[in-house]
Amino acid sequence: MTKNNEPKKVLFGTNGVRGIIGEDMNPELVMKIGLALGTMIQGRVAVGMDTRTSGEALAAAMRSGLLASGCDVIDLGILPTPALQYLVREHYDGGAMITASHNPPEYNGVKVIESDGTEMDDNRTIALESLIFSGDVNIAGWQNVGKPTDESHRIEEYISGIASHFPKDCCKGMIVVVDPGSGPAAKTSPEILRRMGCIVHTINGRFDGTFPGRLPEPSPEGLSLLSETVTATGASFGVAHDGDADRAVFVDETGSFMSENLTFAMLARAACSRNPGMVVTPVSTSDVIKEVAANCGCPTTYTPVGSIYVARTMLKLIGEGQMVAFGGEGNGGQIFPQHQFCRDGGMTAAAMAELVAVSGKKISAIAEEIPSYTMVKEKIHSDDADTLLTKVREACIGQEIDETDGVHVRWSDAWALIRPSGTEPFIRIYAESKNPERAAYVKDYLLSIL
Template sequence: MSATKRLFGTNGVRGVVGETMTPELVLGIGAALGTVRRGRIAVGRDTRTSGEALAHAVKAGLLMVGCDVVDLGVLPTPALQYVVRRHFDGGAVITASHNPPEYNGVKIIDADGTEMGDEDTVRVEDLYFSGGAGAVSWDRVGSEAEAPHMIEEYIRGIVGHFPEQIGAGMTVVVDPGSGPASITTPLILSRMGCRVHTINAQMDGTFPGRLPEPTPEGLQGLSEMVVSLGADFGVAHDGDADRAVFVDEKGRYVEENREFALVADYVCKQSKGVVVTPVSTSRLVEDVAAQNGCTIDYTPVGSIYVARRMLQLIGEGIEVAFGGEGNGGLIYPDHQFCRDGGMTAAMMVAVLAARGGERLSSAADGLPAYHLIKDKIRIPDPAALVAAVDAGFPNDAKERIDGLKIVREDVWALVRASGTEPMVRILVESADAAVAESLHREIRQAIGMP
């Protein structure tokens, strides 16, 4: 068996449709998945124009190896994960998450609702490359059913977590980015008692309002709408709605680590234990956890590593309070073990309700200040660049949980190869902007870049 993944990156397989992402590839992945996870498999997709064709391909692969398929239609990835955990032996989602419209991809979901772990993913890949996922005989081919109504179970599951009408008196603007959250998040917040307005809430795989990645620049329309309506906050999702990001009532983008810290503060006040998060997350989250009597456990970058570490700790009898990434992808162990943008939108209502009417801007501004630099360098050989940085800092304390993390008392830097693109990502953070900028310059000098 292969030691490392060849097709799957940090979050599934992705590529440009018609180039690296083809029906033939997806059919083969479906057949391999169905061979590794026999039984009843749920399939869903986001709103991309290529989604229907690729969904048919993955279903064909599953059916031909004898799996029964239930098509859940267009829905957020966490909605499919929620349903899989309760009813199915596995799942497949056709999505490229935050990538541009010409991309699509496949995420494969295990029976517990998490993205499949590395070991079983490598088994799927090996079957794909070896052609070992053979078709069954005519009398053992699987059957297909449709169940778009199952999305309602997910909506009810989130709303049921909170006191009835907890959002009464709040006005919220939702920007699903023309993705599948168009049919979930507005309904969730409405049922919680919020007055909900929407922008970019028509499902459209050409993404006419903004690109699937919810960037501060792309959310200008949301910000303007929040301010003009006097709303309490705005929430936006990526292409498959496993993440949520926010703008405050002044229309200002809430940096995702500050979002994480606000929700962690709320959760840790109620549940003590470990907060699990990747090495890329701000020290701000560690500060907030410590203030509430919780500890941090660091993982490699990627929600699957966070989710599986949470499950591992719970299996060892250790209390886990919360988990997530500093990109708006938060994981609630009493809900499900995957990033869930719909749940995070709902949670922000609860956060503000618990603060007795405090505005989101005040809550976010009240957190300790950190200066975070995000840099990325496109390069054909990311590993060589990471090695060059390693060699350039011989005397610093280093962690190698994922990539290379340089750790000093007042600053840290993470240099790691992207799991989805040929590039190196560099993060540098300090409470002192000048200290962060100094280490960032040192790193770029070590690799011969200005």
């Protein structure tokens, strides 16, 4: 229970449940999740996975639990998380993705998808956990056990669905380097870009759950080969995906890493210029998003950290009759409302290619048009987040404080966010200012308090 006696998630974090295989993640747990999920849905449920070595064992456990609960199970095989979400929205009553996203190879996990293609919200997840813990699940009799079907061919619908948003050959002759990181985007992003007319070079393009080329997290340190390949081939840019391809990060034509908040701002500006409306993003996102949106006459609204909160806020606003232009997080996860309401790395790569092609400029020149901000981050281990957050509140009395997620403090020339991690026993600290020295000072000041 939380301090106000409201229930909270136990197994599931910000984006699903994850753990190290053989320790806190195993087929038995996944089968229980499958039984509970099947009990809630009682329909046709799609199952997909990324390329991790443990994927098939966990996917088999998920399918077993769902079938035993009486659900028909559709096996979509290896595919990006947003591809599964797209196909669930079009065809099925729910979905389960076996993935640990950007975590190292020894991890795996489960993301649960609702029939509208979004991740399961907190209240429904708490109800799912209740079934897991109580064991009060539906076990079908022999006449009502679900039926399995393989529909892995449907990946083509996702590829063509993204390509259909752009004019054919809009990027004709543009050279792009794609680094799927040995993950499921190897099957999708290169083909999407080719259909737009790009000449595509691929590295780390074979499915391999040991991730021999780099780790699933596309960090600046791990993208040296991408940078080298971009400069060697004369590419317009390079794009890299995380382990389940719901995010995309970029290097420019010189091979230089582009911060995720910068590329978010570039794409948000393009979206707002084309279809003005609200921009939705978490409280951890750079102020550059608010500035570029405002310059296009678009307001910004903030959510807790997590793509599910962004997606559901976008849907809520649209349901209320408001125009929504764009959404996303400052980690390479962008949401295109005309496509679907989840982070989609393939769509992000395609949108960036079109932006560069239409502008007629180098991607670095487009980046230079975006206002410059400096964000610094830190994390500290803590088993008592509430006490540390109280210290911050007391030290920052008199400043503007927002508690949408953690404690967000704003000064006239800087802001900071202090929040507990959704997946680890850490307190995360973000500090940002247009002045790099001021950002560093705010971070150090908060560290001294904590």
